[in-house]
Amino acid sequence: MAKRRIAYYLMTIPALFLFFAFHTFPALQGIFYSFTNWDGFSDGYSFVGLKNFINVFKDENVYNAYFFTFKYAIAATILINVISLLIALGLNAKIKAKNFFRSVYFLPNVLGVLIVGYIFNYLFSNAFTIWGAKLGSDFLSQNILGNPDWAWVGIVIVGVWQGIAYNTILYLAGLQTIPADLYEASSLDGASKWREFWSITFPMLASFFTINMVLAMKGGLMIFDQIVALTGGGPGRSTQSIAHLIYTGGFTGGEFAYQSANAVIYFIVIVAISLFQIKVLQRREMDL
Template sequence: MSMRRSGLVYFMFTLPALLLYLAFFFYPAISGFFYSFTNWDGISKVYKFVGIKNYIDIMKDTRFLHALRFTLYYTMIDVIVKLLLALILAMLLSSNIKLRGLIRSVYFFPAVLSLLTVGLIFNQMFYAVLPRIGESLGIELLSRNILANKDTAVYGIILTNIWQGISIPMVIFMAGLSSVPKDLHEAATIDGASPFQRFFSITLPFLIPMLNVNLVLAIKGALTVFDYIVAMTDGGPAQATESIGYLIYRHGMNEMKFGYGTAESIYIFLMVGIISIIQIKVLNRKEAGQQ
C-alpha cells in the first residue's frame, strides 16, 4: 500500500470523530462567541448586534461580581484541600499496606457516580441524616442543616465535591509516584535526609507533570461548578452559593438572556485558560531535570 493511500485510509478512520468534533464543539463554540455580541434571547430569530455592551455590563453587574467572588473562594478551598488529600492518600496507598487493592477500589468508587446523583444524596444527608445524628449525640454543629445557612452552605458543597472528586487526582498521583526512582530515595536516606527533605527534593519534582494535570482539571471543575449547586442549594440561600456556571444557566435558560449569558461563559473560558497557562509555566520550572 502506497504512503498516499495509507494516509487516506487513516484519514477516513479519523473523519467521523473529526466531523463530530466540528459539529458538537467547534461550531457551537464559534457561534456562541458570535452570539455573545448580541442581545439574542435564545429563541427568537430576530436579534440585535450590541458589540461589547454585554462584556461591559457584566463587569458592572453586582450579581456577576458576587458569583465571581463565591466561585473564586470555592475554587481556592476546593482545589487546595482536594489535591492535598489526594496526594496524601496516593502516598499511603502506594506503600505496602494490607488490602491495598481493596482500599484503592473503595476510594475510586465515587468517581463512577454522576455529580448530580452525589449532590442529591448529600443534600438528603445534610437535610435529614446528619441533623438527627447531631441531635442524638448532643452535637450542636451537626444538628443543623449547613446548606440552609448562607455562611456554611459553601462548605457543604466543597465537602461533597471532595468526597466525589478526590479519586481521579489520587490515581494520577499514584501513577506519578511509581515513576520516582527508588535508588534516589535510598541514597538520600543513607545521606541522612529526613522524610520531608526526600519528599520535597526528590518526590515532588517528579510529580510536577501529574500536579499540572490535576491542577488544570481541578481548577476547571471548580470554576465551572454547576451540578452540585443545582442538586443541593439551587443557588441559595439568598444567592449565597450562586456560582458563575449556575448564573450563566439562569441568565441563558430562565431569564432569556442568552447573549448575555454567553458573554459570561467567555469570561470563564478566558479565566480558566489564563490560570492554567500561568500555573503550568510556574510549575514546569520545578520539574525534575529542569533548570
C-alpha cells in the same frame, strides 16, 4: 502508503466533523449572539455591539458569582491535592489489601456527579442533622446547605470527596516512576521520611503535581452539577457559580445573548488562569 493515508482520513474526518458540529460551531454561535440582544426564544434580534460585555462588568450578580466560584475553586484545589497526595503516599506504602483500597478510593470518580450531589443533599438535610441533634450540637443539627454562610462548605466537601479519586490515581502513577534506589541511598545517608519527601518524592512528582493542580482548578472554576444537586444556587444567590448563573440566566431567564457575553469573558478567564498556572508550575519544576 496511499491506502493507509486514506484509512487515516476516514477515521479522522468523522471525529473532526462531530467535534466541529457539537463543540466548535455552538461556541462560535455563542460568540456571535453575544453581540446581539437575542433572548433565546423570539425569532428576531438586533446587534448591540459591546453593550452586553460592558453590562457584565456592571452586574452585581456576576461579581457575587465570581467571588463564590473562585472561593470554591481555591479551597477545593488545595484540599483535593493535599488529601489525594496523602492517600497516594499511604496506598504506595507496603500495606495489606492495597488493590482493594485503591478501588475504594477510586469509586467516587465512577459515580455520577448529580447522583453524588443528591445523596449528599439527603445526608446534609436528614442524616447529619439527626446525628448532630443526638450529639447535642446546635451547629451540627442544622442543615448547612440552608445557611448562607456555610452552604459553600458543604459544596466543597462534596466536590473534594469526589475530586480526590482521580487525582489520587495520577499521584499513584507518579510514585511508580520514582526509582527505589533513591530511597535506598537516602536511608543509607540517614535521611528522615520528611527529608525523603521534600528532597526525593515531591520533586519527582513535580509534573504530576502540575497536571493535578491545573485539572483541579479548572474543575473548580467550572463547578455546576454540585450546585444543581445541592443548593440550586441558594440560599439566595450565596452559592451561585458562574456556570450556574450563565445556565439559569441564559436558558430560563431570557438573557441568552447577555449570558453568552458572560460565557465568553469567563472562557478567557479560565484560559488565562490555566496558562498562568502551567507557566508558574513548570518554572517550579525546572527549579526543582
